[in-house]
Amino acid sequence: MGPRRLRTVAGILVFVLLAALAQAVPAEATVLKCGDSIVSGRPLTVTLDNDLNCPSGYALTMNSDNAFLVTLDLAGHTVAGSILVYTASRVLVKNGRLSGLTASDSTTVTLTDVRGVKLTVRNRATVTANGTPSTCEIDSINLTQARLTVDDCTLHGGTFYQGTPTVRSSVVSNGRLSFTDSGNGLFTGNVFDNAPVEVGWESVDFIFRNNVFKNAGTALDMGGVARGPWSSGTVENNEFNDNSIGMHAAPYFDTMTVRNNTFARNTTVGLYIDNRVTPRQSYPVSDNVFLDNGQAPSGATDRWGYPLRGGLHVVNSSVENGPPYLPAITLTRNTGSGNADYLIWASSRDVVDGGGNQGPCKPGDVNLICF
16 A cells, blocks of 8 residues: 555544544533633543532533533432523533523523523523423422423423423412413413413413413413414413312403313303403304302403302403493303302393203393303
8 A cells, every 4th residue: 555545544443433423412410610611623431420519600601513412411419509501502411400590592401300490591592491390390490581491390380481481291389370471382281280370561472281270269361362363372271170260251352262171160250251342353262161150259240340259260351442342252161060049140232042052041131152
């Protein structure tokens, strides 16, 4: 073999070795101290070999080239302090306890089997949390102009402003979720236990499906879904059990659909609809079941002074414009038993009888026929 060919083969071997090194992912245990930075322009895994107790400042800072993933394996250890992830980074933190994480500036962060974390997410960042309800625990959420996806975790409340939330197959307990000017929210297969949910002003396109809401004051308050044919609020196939008020919907019910839910043992009322503007379109309230609601009412009244008590209470009139109250809200195949005082309270000006509704109904107007 000639000298030129030897130089060519040697060059190829060096290139292959460098390429292999560039793709290597170190995983040896590393001792870290408060204030350290984990920064890499290539794939990297750092395995923590010690607990960290960092009472001030950020415990750790992480940053990567967005094309590569940087992983911090807590390996069962605790970081008592917050991690800062900034710029367009891709970061994975897993397997341990972490007091806090701040993600901003278009970062993408995944938390897997991380417990005790307080999340601050802002400025177009995306955070995904997953695990099991015992290994993935989020103590609080403060989110602004960002996206959060949670699968199979435990949450204890949070506030969202201009956020995009997805929560699936999780337990939300002992804390409030509040949304303002947020959109495209998806909540499926969750248990909300003493965890009221407030979908607030200018929030659009929220879906609640196959959830259980229990042990709250007002379990679900769809109180600010924005008006417009482009927006909607869909509540279907949920259970509302043992709250004071199962669900409150106001003020723009023309953009909501409530169907196939069960409202049981809510002490004041199962479903309270208070539509405060003249509806522009009518979506049905259909196929809901109301069982044993209103047995210990709180004394709350609707805006006309009528007491809230029983299964379904509907007010559909325009404070802004007055009569006519059209189109009215259609009620279809809403049934149940054991509700105190009434199953459906709605006057004729407020509703349209879609058929199949079960009584007793009040105040008994002819426009609503209940069997």
